[in-house]
Amino acid sequence: MKLDTIVSQPVIETGRFCLRPLRKSDAGLLHMYAGDERVARYTRSVPHPMPPGAAEAFVARALEEGRSEDVWAMDGAAQGLGELLGVITLERMDRDQSQIGYWVAPALWNSGIASEAVHALLDANPQGCKTVFAEVFQDNPGSARVLTNAGFEYIGDAEAFSVSRGAQVATWTYLKKLG
Numbered sequence: 738m739k740l741d742t743i744v745s746q747p748v749i750e751t752g753r754f755c756l757r758p759l760r761k762s763d764a765g766l767l768h769m770y771a772g773d774e775r776v777a778r779y780t781r782s783v784p785h786p787m788p789p790g791a792a793e794a795f796v797a798r799a800l801e802e803g804r805s806e807d808v809w810a811m812d813g814a815a816q817g818l819g820e821l822l823g824v825i826t827l828e829r830m831d832r833d834q835s836q837i838g839y840w841v842a843p844a845l846w847n848s849g850i851a852s853e854a855v856h857a858l859l860d861a862n863p864q865g866c867k868t869v870f871a872e873v874f875q876d877n878p879g880s881a882r883v884l885t886n887a888g889f890e891y892i893g894d895a896e897a898f899s900v901s902r903g904a905q906v907a908t909w910t911y912l913k914k915l916g
Contacts, residue, residue, distance in 0.1 A: 745863075746758040746807050746809065746863065747861065747863055749809070749857050749858065749861045749863070750857075751853045751854065751856075751857040752853065753813060753816055753818065753850070753853060754811050754812055754813035754815075754816060754818060754822055754850070754853075754854075755811075755812050755813075755815065756809035756810070756811060756812070756825060756854060756857060756858060756861075757809060757810055757812050758799070758800075758807075758808070758809060758810070759796050759799045759800065759808050759809070759810050759824075760796070760810075761793075761796055761800075763792075763796060763810055763820075763821055764792040764793045764795075764796050765792070766819075766820065766821035767792040767795060767796065767821065767824070768787055768791070768792035770821065770823070770840075770842045770843075771783045771787065771792065771795075771824070771840065772785065772786065772787035772791075772792075773842075773843055774901070775843045776840050776842070776843060777900075777901035778874075778899065778901050778902060779840065779873075779874055779877045779880065780838075780840060780899070780900075780901065781897050781898060781899055781900065782900055783840075783900065783901055784900045784901055785900075785901035795808075805828055805829050806826050806827065806828040806829070807826065807827050807829075807863065807864065808824060808825075808826045809824070809825050809826070809854075809858070810822075810823075810824060811823040811824065811825060811841070811850060811854050819842070821842070822841060822842055822845055822850055823839060823840050823841035823842055823845065823850060823851065823854065824839065824840055825837070825838070825839040825854045825855070825858055826838045826839070827858065827863070827864055827866075827869075829864060830870070832867075832868075833865065833866055833867040833868065834866060834867065834868045834869070834870065835864050835866045835868075835869050835870070836869070836870045836871065836872075837855065837858065837859075837869050837870070837871045838871070839851055839854060839855060839880075839883075841854075846879065847879065851879075851880070851883045852883050852886055852887065855883055855884070855887045856887055859887060859888075859913065859915065862915055862916070866915055867914065867915055867916060868912060868913070868914055868915065869889075869912070869913045869915060870910065870911065870912055871884050871889055871910070871911045871912075871913075872895065872897060872908040872909065872910045872911070873908060873909055873911075874897075874899070874906045874907070874908055875894075875906075875907040875908060875909055876906075881909055881911075884911045884913075885911075887913065888913055889911035889912060889913045890911060890912055890913065891909060891910070891911055892910050892911060892912045893909075893910050894907060894908065894909060894910070895907075895908045895910050896908060
């Protein structure tokens with residue numbers, strides 16, 4: 738798959754919610770949840786405090802033609818849950834590879850939402866990946882469990898810059914072969 742090819746983002750149903758492409762109306766909840774220090778500190782790119790307009794800019798990038806990352810909202814509105822429970826992403830890489838990332842609103846931590854989203858996205862494989870990579874900060878063992886429970890294999894330690902922390906942070910890197 739070429740990096741400049743846009744893959745249509747399907748809506749992916751799970752047992753408790755659906756994964757759907759972002760929409761402009763998600764910006765307010767994105768700002769509230771991603772702007773929470775407990776969420777931002779476990780991501781590479783979310784600033785804390787989140788400046789005005791950052792959530793809107795994130796949504797705009799997610800909707801751009803030529804984007805390299807597909808972003809889905811975890812939407813539980815149809816099942817009586819919130820309209821935005823979290824976000825899951827697949828960033829296109831070369832050689833039929835992608836990198837998965839996700840976060841869930843703190844009120845839903847340890848509820849299985851992240852695991853359900855990761856399993857659903859891997860099962861759907863909307864980018865036709867053969868290999869999916871992931872990384873988590875080493876002080877976030879909950880996200881590491883999500884990955885290992887989804888069949889990812891630990892492949893090593895690294896570091897990544899965290900915007901919210903303003904520092905390099907030790908990471909664990911994972912890999913999963915698909916198909």
